[in-house]
Amino acid sequence: SVGLALLLVMLRLDAERFGTAEYYEATRDGERPRIRRRLAWYGLGFGLAVGILYIHPSPQVDLFLGSGDRLTAVVGGIAYGLIGILVAVTFASYRYHRIRFPDTWSYPGALVNSTATAFIDEVAFRGALFGLLLVAGVDPTLANFAQAIIYTLTTRLGAPGRDRYLLGLTLGMGLLGGWLTVATGGIAAAFLGHAITRFAVFLCTGHTGQTKPRGREVEEIEKRRRPPEGWRVIGSRESASRDR
DSSP: OHHHHHHHHHHHHTHHHHTOGGGOSOOTTSOOOOHHHHHHHHHHHHHHHHHHHHHSSOHHHHSOOSOOSHHHHHHHHHHHHHHHHHHHHHHHHHHHSSOOOOOGGGHHHHHHHHHHHHHHHIIIIIIIIHHHHHHTTOOHHHHHHHHHHHHHHHTTTTSTTSOHHHHHHHHHHHHHHHHHHHHHTSSHHHHHHHHHHHHHHHHHHSSSSOOOOTTOSHHHHHHHHSOOTTOOOOOHHHHHHHHO
């Protein structure tokens, strides 16, 4: 179980190479990872999670790989999701001064990516890693901070050029998810809130996570190409008539 948990962490570390999670978009050169590579990442994550369920003698108790208290999990997950939606709307309003809805055709893929990523993240970090730390006798608060920090580092969001907003959001998701996992006795609440938050970020910003630097968005580049408001471009015909 420890080995499979570490493989899950390593798989999450390679999300950028597979073009999944926060990196489910075209690269800087415009290349989009192949669908088979993305499906392989999802499949490996689900396969490792199922392996832990079959190998560990009591995964629901020791590793929180279950729903826990269902009513509390649903209420806690929805509350977590509402907080995530509020954060996503606030960031979009600050960064873009509006809700930047993405193209409709991109919704299905982003929904699958948000749900699958949330599941793999919660199984790996709020489930297996967090549970193993508690079984080893680590203080629950310290274990929660440890898994959240490891999770944030594994996403590579602290690298140069990454958006610091997403770094803070990911750390907060890790801490809140860990707290909900202990409170409900399972990862269901953390999974529900995590999936809602990820999809809300996509809907509000048009990105699955990695927002572009200021001035690099499509509409910002187009705005620079246009003349200032109130100005008028003089065409060749108008200039020719004036010359006459």
